[in-house]
Amino acid sequence: MRTFFIAPLLFCCLLVQAQKQTVAQTLAVFPFQRVADAAPALQTMQQWKSAQWKDFFVMLDTDSLKLKPSYALHAYVNAASLNGDLRKKTALNLSAGLAQVKGFYAKDFLIQRLGLLGDDAGIKALEAYLQDNEYAGVAARSLVSISSTAATAALNKALAIAVSPIKEQLQAALNHQGVNPAKTIALSNSYEKQNLAALQKAMTTTTDLPTKRNILSAASKINDPASFQYIGQFLADPELRGDVANALARLALGNSSISGASVSSSLEKAFPFLHGVDSAILSRKLVEADLVKPAGNLPLGVITTAEKQAGFKVLFDGTNTNQWIGNAAGYLVEDGALVVHPEIKGGNLYTKEEFDNFVYRFEFLLTAGANNGIGIRAPLEGDAAYVGMEIQVLDNEADKYKALEKYQYHGSVYGVIPAKRGYLKATGQWNTEEISINGSAIKVTVNGVIILEGDIAEASKNGTMDHKDHPGLKRTTGHIGFLGHGDVVKFRNMRLKSL
Secondary structure, X not given: OHHHHHHHHHHHHHHHHHHHHHHHHHHOOOOOOOHHHHHHXXXXXXXXXXXXXXXXXXXXXXXXOOHHHHHHHHHHXXXXXXXXXXXXXXXXXHHHHHHHOOOHHHHHHHHHHHHHHOOHHHHHHHHOOOOOXXXXXXXXXXXXXXXXXXXXXXXXXXXXXXXXXXXXXXXXXXXXOOOHHHOOOOOOOOOOHHHHHHHXXXXXXXXXXXXXXXXXXXXXXXXXXXXXXXXXXXHXXXXXXXXXXXXXXXXXXXXXXXXXXXXXXXXHHHHHHOOOOOHHHXXXXXXXXXXXXXXXXXXXXXXXXXXXXXXXXXXXXXXXXXOEEEOHHHEEEEOOEEEEOOOOOOOEEEEOOOEOOEEEEEEEEEOOOOEEEEEEEEOOOOOHHHHOEEEEEEOOXXXXXXXXXXXXXXXXXXXXXXXOOOOOOOOOOEEEEEEEEEOOEEEEEEOOEEEEEEEHHHHHOOOOOOOOOOHHHHOOOEEEXXXXXXXXXXXXXXXXXXX
16 A cells, blocks of 8 residues: 555656756756757747746746746747737736745846736736835836836826835836826727827927837837837937837837838848847847848847758857867857957967868958958968968058058958958948858958959969969868957857858
């Protein structure tokens, strides 16, 4: 008899342990930089039952375990906010979690996420904290973020009975609600012309930055092309463009009628300014939905649909240098970019694999006067500019380079074929570049402009421009490399297609 009861008990214990293990395994990819790694985990979280969510909230409420669930939940909330049904379901899940957790960090974190979701299903849970000395302020700000009539009513109800210092916190939240000049607006997913008109009027009467942001947030909830067009006007404002970019992305992803050439143009302008933890998700969705075909500033780890079909692969995903060899100590991964650190070591870094004919795409950022190079068909030893080929990477607009030879301009095949000058962006901005080599034919494109197109064999048959020996021009295969010359340069989003 004893065995009969122990077996089911043991089975239940093992089941619970397996369940917890599954939650932990799902969260293992967080924090993430490569979107491709996070997407399956976010999909799995959508299928979780209440038991898995309970285990998740236990981890969030445990100091030694909270990092991964924190990153996971922020990404999950931003993905869920794009889908009405999932948004409501997530708000209910987080409300249940808020009742479960005990620690300050977990409670504060969940209250903020309910605000980011912006769904009325979270109002009841937030309302319970409006008279709490510790959480009243953050709960009030989250209700303001929801920006609905019901959320505002909950705040006003609490304000009527609140005493200091809670009363001041609630009033401060209401003061920065942003839609107060048009507080009769009934925000919903359906478009009402008078709502947008009232928000436009409110925008003209304020100079307060938080209020402007909240007005744009309210406008983004009016799911109509007219709202998209209105919000897009603020993309030129440096203080608002990040909020504008995110709002335009969400509107376009949530309404198939927001389409056409003008929409695509606005989204491509907005694309580089997507910001926040959700930017990786929004970027990926825009690319995958073919709403943008960006020349650069790709989200980390993303290859466009067209590139996938063409056979491109990722050489650097923003997280590690596993596909590279050489002086790796001088090239650090920072914010998804490969950064040359000459003060540490610098030098050359090469692909482990050799390539013959290919199209190589990447982005680069120059610091003032910086000098680097892209080695192609290069061996691992010797000066790549001669034993292989070097495509110049250079801030050739710097004063110290006034007397450059033409074959030293950025994009030139060093010493052999000169590139056109004048197509680099200002230092500190990201540039896009594509190097295509097939046999002896080579082409270099910078920021969408072909700056070099020629034939290596033809250009060197009577000697090279620098009058030096370049035996590497006859090589048909070799490594691709970054050739450090003692300056800080950043590279990212390296993709390659073999020809």
